[in-house]
Amino acid sequence: MIFVYKLLFFFTLYISIYCREYPFINTPDQEPYYVSEGEQDLILPCSFTETFRSKNLYEPNWVRFVNGTPDYITRNENVFESNGDYDLLTDIPGQYNLKIKSVDYSRDNGKFFCKLLSLKDKKQYSSNPAQIVVLLPPGDAIITSQPTRPVKENELVTFHCEVHGGNPEPEITWLFDNSSEVPSKWYRTTSNNEIHISSLQFPAAANHHKAYPICRVTNKAMKKGTYKSVNGKPLDVLHAPIVNIEPSSIYNVEEGKNVVITCLAEGNPMPTSYEWRNLATGEHFTGGKVWSFVAEKSHSGELQCTAKNSIGYGSKIVTLNVQYPPIVEVKNFINPSENDEVHLDCNVDSNPPSTRIIWTGPNNFIQEGSKLFIEKISSDQTGNYTCTASNTLTVTNTMFGLSSGESTQRQGSGTTFIEVKRKPGPATVITQATSYPVGSSFILTCSTNDIGSPFASYKWATPQTFGKYVGDITFNDAILKIENAKLSDNGIYKCVAYNNLGEGIEGKIKLTIISPPKITKPLPITRHLSSGDTKITFECEVIGYPAPSISWFINGNPINTDDILEHYWQVNSKLIKREPSDCNFCPSIVQSSLSLNHIISWTDKGNYSCIAKNGPDEISKEVLSNSIVTVQHPSKIVSKKYPIHGFAGANINEPGIISCIVSARPEPRFLWYKNGEELKNGMSTKYTIKTTQLPRKIDEYESLLTIKNVSEVDYGEYTCKTNNGRNIDEQASYTIILKKKTVPQPPTDVQILSSSSNSLLIGWLPGYDGGEKQKFNLQYIRIDPKTKNKISHPVIIQINPDNVEMMDFYAIDDTNIFPGLRIKRDTDNISNKKIKIVSYMVYNITNLLPMSTYMIGVRSENIFGQSDWSSMNHGETHETTITSLNFHIQSMKYIEEEEKLIIQTTPIKSPQNYCIMLYINDESSFNISDPKSQYSHSWHTINCFPLEETIPNIPPSRYFRTRICSKENLSLCSPSSAVLISKNQKTFEILIIILGILVVLCCGVGFVGFCCTCIGRNKMPKIKSDHVLKKKSQLVNSHRTSNSTEEEIMSKMKSGSTLEPSFTPLSSTPDSKVQSLDIHEIVKHYDNSYHSNQTVEQPQYVMLPSPSPLIESEYQLGYTRLIDDYLNSQNIARAPTTGSTDSQKMNIIAHSPTESTDETDGASYSTNGGSQRVMREIIV
Template identity: 30%
Template structure:
């Protein structure tokens, strides 16, 4: 067996030659106990060495020297190394668990020279923990011990207590067992409360035989009996409104539970239920209620709740108070309420201006008849019952303050009485002030002074026409009389029908000149209307004519009205024949201010059957039961006969069955049922209806189920600003009842949103944009597919009036009778409505025509008001589609003359300003860049000044050098690149210089156009790359306007050179240079005239002056303030400037233009007259 050496853990105590160690070994494993000598020579002194075991108080040697005394023990004695180790094989608890001693005794004396003590523990896992008691039960407030024990482990285990849900160790008392035979215990003492009930406690056991992650544990649940905890409510105090139900609850949480509770009030027992109910609480129910509970643990618990009864203000005052005029009045208002009122105030009936707030005493000083009346004491409090919302409660009481006085001005109500013939009518007389003591009222008529009655009211029991007239009333008491008052009584008579319509009438179709007559009497004169099936009849329909005759007897007599409804009109056969559609209920309705009466007749028309059903198709699949319904309107009742093709169908009950029914409005239906449809059953069925007036046939097709047919008769039911209600006629559904519909709403911009209406018809399409035209189409769908879309219907939504702008800057010019206004930006299509009023009238009169508003977002409009001379004018904007959808009016400001209208909107001005600013900024940046380049070149030119300074007058004239032609034709004045851009006649030249040059446009000479040159990117320089190293001509080139040809037929002269390269000193920077500039020493060769230009029209030859490729570059005139600039682009002498005389003769030096220098024209390239001039030339190599 392999020997396993265990790590010896513990403390090693060394004192001289004595050493104490601790070692662990698992039962059944090997362990070596080490005994080492620090001085190996000690073993050679002749002493005795041995191992001794001490266990359960007994000692025994286990090895002497190198001889073990047990077969399970072996020794390793190496004196030279000072080692004497004891190895134990298959350790057991009973044998090896104890203390081992290694001793070396001195020979002769027996003294211990060395001792090593090893406490060996044979590790055995502890036994399963057990808790006693296993089901502990405790009482609140009485402590209990929980004992956890474990037996059989070595060494004695640790026992720790925890409460479930917590990692905190609980304090407990541990009692070690001292061996595996005796259990180790841990006692946990708990003082339990209610919270400890059902708490779980955990006992954890561990010793060194287990790993750190291995633990043995057990749990126990503690049951705690606790005293009652009483919850009383539902709220304390419990607020309940008077006469409402109150419920007091008392619940006791106890263990063992409480069997019942005990309610008391004022020490008096009132109940044992957990719920105490008061159905209608009174003020006597208010107070404190006590709930007691006992669960037998010897302690009685109780709780208290207060019932607060709320009620609104109870107000009381004296009923009346009589005083004389001039006296003072003091009246007290008594108010009780719970809670206390928040407001107490005095009001007066009929006088909203009277109010005394915050006081419960009414005070009136020096009263008069005006103070008489009913005064109200009003109190308000706020009730906030438990579980409810706060609400106001109002209480009031009224006191009649009566001031003794005579009646005042008398009045009668109603002011314009109308009595109805045969009914009671009452007149009431009153006075203001009414008078006190209560006056008596005397009534009489205009035709007699006899008293009709004494009292405030006069009643006519049954009014008749003779009761019409003027009635008088006058009040009086002991203090005086009131003024007499009168009122005229008119008696009206309700319409009474004198000639009724017969209840029923039957006529044959085609009957001519049929009419119905009604006659009635009433006052005032009744109006007459004719109705058919509840809808009013209009003669404009072309089917009826209505005649009305009126008569009356005397001024106050009733009016007789007779009306005749004639069945005649343009839509009838021969204008007077009866039609089948005339069947229905007719009413003549008479109405006046009193009431409405009517007489009715049911008119039945005898005619042959007419088909009224649709569609004429039905669809069923094979083996289904098909039903074909045929509906016909007829009178008398028709008989139905069905046939399929030429064969009549006889109902047999097996395959065919029929069912005939009667429907309203003389409509009859016959339903043919085909059971178990086969292929042979598909086809066209004929339904024939026959009565005494004739017969009629209709075809109904039976087919298989399929797609629906597209809807028809698309129409608008209603529309708004963001929705349209649409309806349509449903066509054949393909045999499926659950057909659904989809609406496509296409806008003018091409958007095609779809709206799913499902089975709704009509259907509301929303959301939509306001004042937008939609093209609406509907399609039907079922499980077999979709139908085609219906015919389109264009509908425009309304405009939201809140989005219509008000007119701005509205002015009325009185001198010119003109109205001016401005329209703010809007996408709406609007028109203006103008109204005016004159000095003599306060009513606004609309203009006959509407003002059309332009689509311009900043439109100014003017309206001439014609011959009208209004005092005020106003205008508003309305939708062009619905004239009633309008914004607010704006009244015009009156002026003598209209203010000027800006040519463009302010936003356009801002835009132009921004564009101009950007152009100026870019030009400024470009100018700075050019100046920097010029300064850079200046520095180089100064270094070459001495070599280039040659007197202008002594230069020998010679022919000009030939032009240079490189691959790309570097003279871009002749290059093909000039053809692009300049050939476009539509381009307008900008920034042109006003010089004496004539340019031809589109191949035609235009001698009047002296400007029109603009800057261009192409160079006119003859030097390579558009100019020489020092040349700046390429920086400021001009192009012709359109296809400008720089040519002329005029001869050049000094005063005005008509050719395109006339030298202008201001064009070239303002420097008066004598002679012909730097190239004056080159004489002109020959004059090349118009022929060369015309030889190549439209080509690059059109862009040279008279065909001269060395003509002067035309440059714009510089501003005077820029002439002295440090880097003048045009300041250099033009190297290509040459002048010719007429006929090509040379110009003599005496005729050269002489322009002297002055100080104002100094530049970096010239000096004033006081110094010698230095001329910088461009050398062509």
């Protein structure tokens, strides 16, 4: 520490002494002053400390050194330059600054010193010199020496670059023409007064050919980065060829592919010849710089290209690597016995070496490695065993002159057939059909998936051999021919494959030889009935084998005797005779009768058909007998009412046409009235009345009242009265109001008539058309089945009139029901009920998502505008059971934090044509173990998403399920995935288990306490015990009452709840569930009002199934087909009939919504919105 203090003391002492002896406060900068010629007022600073300012003791002066010569410029206050180029600045005490008024190169380019002379001891003090550099740019560079003739490679070449002037001294550098700097050791610069010379010398190289050096000059007088430059002449360097081979130095090629290599050589003079050599094989090629050939394995190695010119030659080597897929060698065939040990070697040759070798064989056999070993082989291991080796080829691909490696997987395989000695496998009988008509010929083939070793022979047992195997050559071949089949050929056909080791399992098939049905007792061609008739029966008799089944139709519609119709119609079929009675395969006679167990009314008229069949259509065509039935009845109004009167529309000066349609037999007479006055033909030219019988209708007539030019006085009520002469009291009256044309009335009673997985068949009652032809718009929107919130945008369909059709339905008119009145129906007395017709307009909405809920509304429009939307109804599509796509969901994972679903599928070609159908289920009571759980109504569809691995923005749910579907037809799907249970549900289930355990523990503790209490209570009086029992009884009764009340509330909610959707312009609609419309299940509501949403009991309706096609030529007496087959026109098949002929049950469809097997069948019919039941038209 003492040493530090001493050091500090001496340093302070030195500074104080130095400061006393150093006179300068300011001196010129040590850095040079770079100035331009003529620069004004350059000041060189100099000032003295107070000690050295005395003029009696010290004398200041400025001295200039230019070109080595010193000159005094000032002394004390005197300036010696007479021309006034310098000034002293001494305004401040101690200041002695020198100002150069205008800089001059010849005068001022040098050093300036500020000095102080001690007059006492003649000691001089001098400041730092002020180095003044007057900037002058150098002159232009000149190449003074350079080669003028060609030079050979490695010969020295010299360039001289000369520059004049410049201050400060210029800097000379060299560049080549490609902007690369010349190494500084290749040149040096010398200066002589105003001349500066740089000499460049280097050995000429081949890459210097046609290159030239650039001499560059600069100094501080020039802007930084700028130069004065001069180019030398390009060099002419004579050199041997420089060779390069394209596309790369290592050329990888697959065997059998073309090799194309190019020898690129540059020389001076240019090469005159090229030679290729394969150094491995010694092969030569002198055909030019490009060598092309097909690669073989032997070509692998180094390829050398040599180019020559007059100076010499150059060469380059490329490595050719011929790659080839594995070449596998194995034995072709081995024939071991059962339980033998099997060894097989797989010899593989490949370049590059194989990365994997595996053996594969029957029954998913797989074994890694080149050696196959089976310890004990069995007969079921017979088959092809394939050794497959794989490697990866990385071949050279040339594109746009650049080479790149492209990897390709290659495989090679060899197959050994291992034929284990064994008996044949199970036999299968193959034939085109299981039913054939009498007189036909057909072939049966005995086949087996394992023909055994040695190969199998075959034998047959047939009805002709009485079920036994025989030695006849006819029955000892793989193929059995049956010609001119007879009924005696009915029965079981068996075959077996065998060899010397034994027999396989026999195969068998049952064949039915059909004698097509024939009608032996047809229906009468016509039959005339009268209203009020009873006990009407139709009989039909058919013969055939097997016993034919008989179905009854009215106007092409199958008659359904299920549920409420079982007392309305009755069908009885019975087998009455077989010839002979002991014959097992002889034709049978079946007799069927249709009984009309009700009082005959005009609605019973129509085309009645008896249809019989006993096999597939392609084997045994059905036969038919028709009867046109008429009913004598008074006039019945058929024209539409809205809802009480009819309407007709006409504007002023337009013709007005008023129609009145009635059904009557005999032909009716029409009378027209207005304001109580009868209107007749001929009474005025204003009115024309024309009556015609409607074509394609039975006993229906139309009377048209035409008003020539409508005026204001023509508007009002018109009455059509009609009677066919039976009884004046049976006169029918129909009131039509003629008014100006206007917008149509809204449709009413929107119904869901049927549903499939991707479609809904919609029906509605058209309103008055406003006097002009009306069209319809249909609106639907997908909603959440629980919250009823919309989950898609509304879709409005402009319905093409060609795609919409009227369908007639029959309502059972049991009584007059007024709004609000509820009457319990007695279906046992249905035979006493009457039927009325209701006509629906129908349209099929397609391309819907399965298992989704839709709200549907309809409106009408004509040239005057649009009506309001109808009341809304909702329908549900069901799940498709068709699994036509052979794809599978391999795994699913739901990440709740990110709300995304990750899916892996089997490989799919053209994934852009498919989508992932995603279903969710949030029901806590869902039974996942149920085999039909995927059809549960608790599932609903989110959407069909693009076929990608991740589906984002999926809300949490308890269960998830997916399947792959075609975008073009969402009913074509893969099998459903397994149900994915979310983490929340699993946690919930664990909590339920824990809660269950706690409940059991609590019950155990409570039971112990209860036992203790019971011991004490045994001592209490009997009165108290009775009181307790009484309270318990009251508690039980109260609980039952509560449950009953709850069930009643739930029932009312289900039947009368309404839905108020969150979207416009659709109105609210009843929230009743759409159900399957099997004929014995439908009990739905029917709304006759235009806008009412109330649930009102209405007359009960029954709907017949879809009509079946009837050939027009089969109608007799000139009657044409009476009803168009709407569902058939929509490509919906008629519901199949069962084999029974006794009280057949014909459902609208052959499946329920949860058991659908065909997306193009009739689906299921349903109605919503009222209390009626709907039935297809049975009478026209």
